Amino acid sequence: QFHLVQSGAEVKKPGASVKVSCKISGYTLTQLSIHWVRQAPGKGLEWMGGFDPEDDETIYAQKFRGRVTMTEDTSTDTAYMELSSLRSEDTAVYYCATIEGSSGWYYFDYWGQGTLVTISS
Amino acid sequence: EVVMTQSPATLSVSPGERATLSCRASQSVGTNLAWYQQKPGQAPRLLIYDTSARATGVPARFSGSGSGTDFTLTISSLQSEDFAVYYCHQYTNWPPFTFGPGTKVDVK
Numbered sequence: 444q445f446h447l448v449q450s451g452a453e454v455k456k457p458g459a460s461v462k463v464s465c466k467i468s469g470y471t472l473t474q475l476s477i478h479w480v481r482q483a484p485g486k487g488l489e490w491m492g493g494f495d496p497e498d499d500e501t502i503y504a505q506k507f508r509g510r511v512t513m514t515e516d517t518s519t520d521t522a523y524m525e526l527s528s529l530r531s532e533d534t535a536v537y538y539c540a541t542i543e544g545s546s547g548w549y550y551f552d553y554w555g556q557g558t559l560v561t562i563s564s
Numbered sequence: 565e566v567v568m569t570q571s572p573a574t575l576s577v578s579p580g581e582r583a584t585l586s587c588r589a590s591q592s593v594g595t596n597l598a599w600y601q602q603k604p605g606q607a608p609r610l611l612i613y614d615t616s617a618r619a620t621g622v623p624a625r626f627s628g629s630g631s632g633t634d635f636t637l638t639i640s641s642l643q644s645e646d647f648a649v650y651y652c653h654q655y656t657n658w659p660p661f662t663f664g665p666g667t668k669v670d671v672k
Binding site: 478480487488489490492502503504505506538543544548549550551552553554555556557 | 596598600607608609610613614619651653655656658659660661662663664665666
């Protein structure tokens, strides 16, 4: 059985950083490419970035470049997303997701349960 | 950036009825279009990819069609578990991957 299990909810102050984890079970991280999508309360889905296996690099959405870092620890099959300089607009549920597809065309097939990050002074 | 729009924003349907959801892209995305279902408090779930292929375990009452800029998700006979928000997603022109704003299917 394949699962993505994310870390628990976080409350952060404006200007701080948050690091969300996504642990893989049932596969090894080296077999997967992980992306991150967030969802503000009552809003839609917003892609933040992820690993492109076609070009073997991590791609970030322009909106988050300079503030987000996505890393992986293959020894524990855990992916991480760190977002810095947090502001109130970053309050959202953050999801990790695996991609499927080929030739650079990918959709999101499995999702973690989500991690609520609340920014509050 | 490819902008995705969905209509209607809310669709009120009675159980057993057919639901037709629309998704439009601001430029052609070929057939690289997916649909996700999201229930309150849950992560999105992949329903359809490559415009019309059902993901594993998705019932046959869900079907997708279209190409280029106009796409449709049809639920042939709504069941109680189908009341949810549905998002379309294009994956031809990225970064960024982009999603539609969603269509909420609720009980009439």
